[in-house]
Amino acid sequence: MTNYKLLLSYDGTRYSGWQKQGNTDNTIQAKLEQTLERLLGEPIEIHGSGRTDAGVHALGQVANFKTTLTKEPEEIQEYLNTYLPLDIRILSVETAPDRFHARLNAVGKHYQYRIDNGAVANVFARKYVARFTEKDYFFRKWTDLCKSQKRTIPGGAPLRNEQLPYDIAAMKRAAALLVGEHDFRSFCDNKRMKKSTVRTITKIDIKEVDGILTLDFYGNGFLYHMVRILTGTLLEIGIGCLAPEDIPTILEQKNREAAGFTAPSQGLFLTDVFY
Amino acid sequence: MTNYKLLLSYDGTRYSGWQKQGNTDNTIQAKLEQTLERLLGEPIEIHGSGRTDAGVHALGQVANFKTTLTKEPEEIQEYLNTYLPLDIRILSVETAPDRFHARLNAVGKHYQYRIDNGAVANVFARKYVARFTEKDYFFRKWTDLCKSQKRTIPGGAPLRNEQLPYDIAAMKRAAALLVGEHDFRSFCDNKRMKKSTVRTITKIDIKEVDGILTLDFYGNGFLYHMVRILTGTLLEIGIGCLAPEDIPTILEQKNREAAGFTAPSQGLFLTDVFY
Numbered sequence: 001m002t003n004y005k006l007l008l009s010y011d012g013t014r015y016s017g018w019q020k021q022g023n024t025d026n027t028i029q030a031k032l033e034q035t036l037e038r039l040l041g042e043p044i045e046i047h048g049s050g051r052t053d054a055g056v057h058a059l060g061q062v063a064n065f066k067t068t069l070t071k072e073p074e075e076i077q078e079y080l081n082t083y084l085p086l087d088i089r090i091l092s093v094e095t096a097p098d099r100f101h102a103r104l105n106a107v108g109k110h111y112q113y114r115i116d117n118g119a120v121a122n123v124f125a126r127k128y129v130a131r132f133t134e135k136d137y138f139f140r141k142w143t144d145l146c147k148s149q150k151r152t153i154p155g156g157a158p159l160r161n162e163q164l165p166y167d168i169a170a171m172k173r174a175a176a177l178l179v180g181e182h183d184f185r186s187f188c189d190n191k192r193m194k195k196s197t198v199r200t201i202t203k204i205d206i207k208e209v210d211g212i213l214t215l216d217f218y219g220n221g222f223l224y225h226m227v228r229i230l231t232g233t234l235l236e237i238g239i240g241c242l243a244p245e246d247i248p249t250i251l252e253q254k255n256r257e258a259a260g261f262t263a264p265s266q267g268l269f270l271t272d273v274f275y
Numbered sequence: 276m277t278n279y280k281l282l283l284s285y286d287g288t289r290y291s292g293w294q295k296q297g298n299t300d301n302t303i304q305a306k307l308e309q310t311l312e313r314l315l316g317e318p319i320e321i322h323g324s325g326r327t328d329a330g331v332h333a334l335g336q337v338a339n340f341k342t343t344l345t346k347e348p349e350e351i352q353e354y355l356n357t358y359l360p361l362d363i364r365i366l367s368v369e370t371a372p373d374r375f376h377a378r379l380n381a382v383g384k385h386y387q388y389r390i391d392n393g394a395v396a397n398v399f400a401r402k403y404v405a406r407f408t409e410k411d412y413f414f415r416k417w418t419d420l421c422k423s424q425k426r427t428i429p430g431g432a433p434l435r436n437e438q439l440p441y442d443i444a445a446m447k448r449a450a451a452l453l454v455g456e457h458d459f460r461s462f463c464d465n466k467r468m469k470k471s472t473v474r475t476i477t478k479i480d481i482k483e484v485d486g487i488l489t490l491d492f493y494g495n496g497f498l499y500h501m502v503r504i505l506t507g508t509l510l511e512i513g514i515g516c517l518a519p520e521d522i523p524t525i526l527e528q529k530n531r532e533a534a535g536f537t538a539p540s541q542g543l544f545l546t547d548v549f550y
Contacts, residue, residue, distance in 0.1 A: 011398045
């Protein structure tokens with residue numbers, strides 16, 4: 001058996017996520033397995049470093065599979081990039097030690113979340129960012145807050161300017177309180193999670209460049225929806241619905257209800273997997 | 276009458292170009308006029324700085340229209356960005372002097388052409404770049420040249436690596452010969468063009484960053500398909516099908532057949548219009 005390690009990138013927009021689910025083959029995993037099976041003529045099981053949800057993108061997902069056939073890595077990459085849809089691209093293929101497993105051997109991950117907070121939406125980024133408008137829960141939460149605090153809403157009412165006045169410094173103070181080893185149960189959307197919800201976040205970077213706000217999360221592992229709930233919570237802190245000082249309490253409560261909203265999938269990228 | 280000047284951006288992918296054509300309303304101009312007519316309750320005629328072809332994008336198209344109604348520019352922008360499709364965004368609206376005309380007053384334009392020449396296609400840029408594969412005329416032209424010259428084709432045959440070995444220095448030498456006032460009839464796809472085909476190109480910048488090759492063209496005006504034929508010709512020079520020294524001959528012939536191929540629309544952006 002030869003073990004192959006793949007590095008790949010995908011636009012998650014039209015997929016039901018990474019993992020195969022019952023009869024649907026509209027997943028990244030299913031597309032890869034089907035294409036590899038055509039090349040290799042035997043059943044293939046591919047292991048990703050982790051699942052990405054429906055609509056989530058990847059800049060550097062890692063996966064591995066084993067086959068009884070021996071092919072040049074370049075031939076496998078060439079075949080996949082010829083027959084896979086254009087929204088999935090194989091960046092590299094290499095042979096790996098027999099015991100390499102993309103999920104079990106991963107020691108860390110880097111996710112990036114992108115929000116378009118420019119005065120006017122960027123048409124070319126629109127499928128790869130979150131942008132909050134009047135239709136969104138989060139945007140309404142902010143306008144409600146402005147009204148309750150009698151704050152001036154820039155642009156006046158009806159409010160249609162989608163540019164929110166994020167307090168980046170407050171978000172960074174909150175991020176510093178999230179870094180470290182914590183029980184992140186409050187940041188997990190799987191209520192029946194029976195395994196440990198303790199994880200270590202090693203770094204969170206937050207910056208705004210040309211109207212695009214990016215949040216970079218580095219850690220040893222992330223729970224179901226954890227990056228999106230961390231993002232939602234930091235955004236609620238950014239607009240003043242929550243305070244940085246609320247973070248320790250949110251963590252202590254070990255209750256999903258204590259944290260902020262789940263930011264939408266289309267702004268999320270699995271950027272790097274570390275081994 | 277009030278004259279309004281608009282600055283706008285659009286993803287041209289799903290449109291039949293800027294200009295209204297007969298019964299189809301699948302144009303940027305038609306979308307804008309329809310939406311403005313709903314706001315203003317009177318027929319509106321909008322003038323763009325120039326037509327963009329089907330599939331061509333804009334980062335900074337300029338247009339103007341006149342109306343008997345007086346509205347705040349912010350109200351017009353707000354209304355358009357609320358009711359236009361998300362692939363058209365109004366970056367600004369301002370009142371302009373009565374005699375301002377987006378096309379007649381334009382003194383120069385800047386277009387950018389983007390080619391993805393990375394080892395593997397960038398999935399997130401794929402709708403906004405040209406990428407040449409085995410299916411393309413241009414790619415086949417290159418493989419034929421390699422065979423005829425007995426050059427080694429990187430990657431061997433069958434050739435599936437889409438990364439072409441552009442000679443950027445040769446492309447820059449050719450670009451320098453295109454700068455200035457010339458009769459660009461050889462670079463015009465309208466064979467029945469009766470008006471002057473003399474134009475001035477003030478600058479052409481060419482660079483490759485992270486596998487994305489960009490060609491920036493600045494000039495006082497561009498003929499039908501001119502930027503795409505200039506790009507096709509420079510790319511043919513880049514791979515050695517034509518030489519920089521061929522440029523003066525191509526210009527002198529005043530014949531479309533003398534120049535290179537017309538690069539596809541999806542890599543082209545109208546970036547700036549100068550007044």
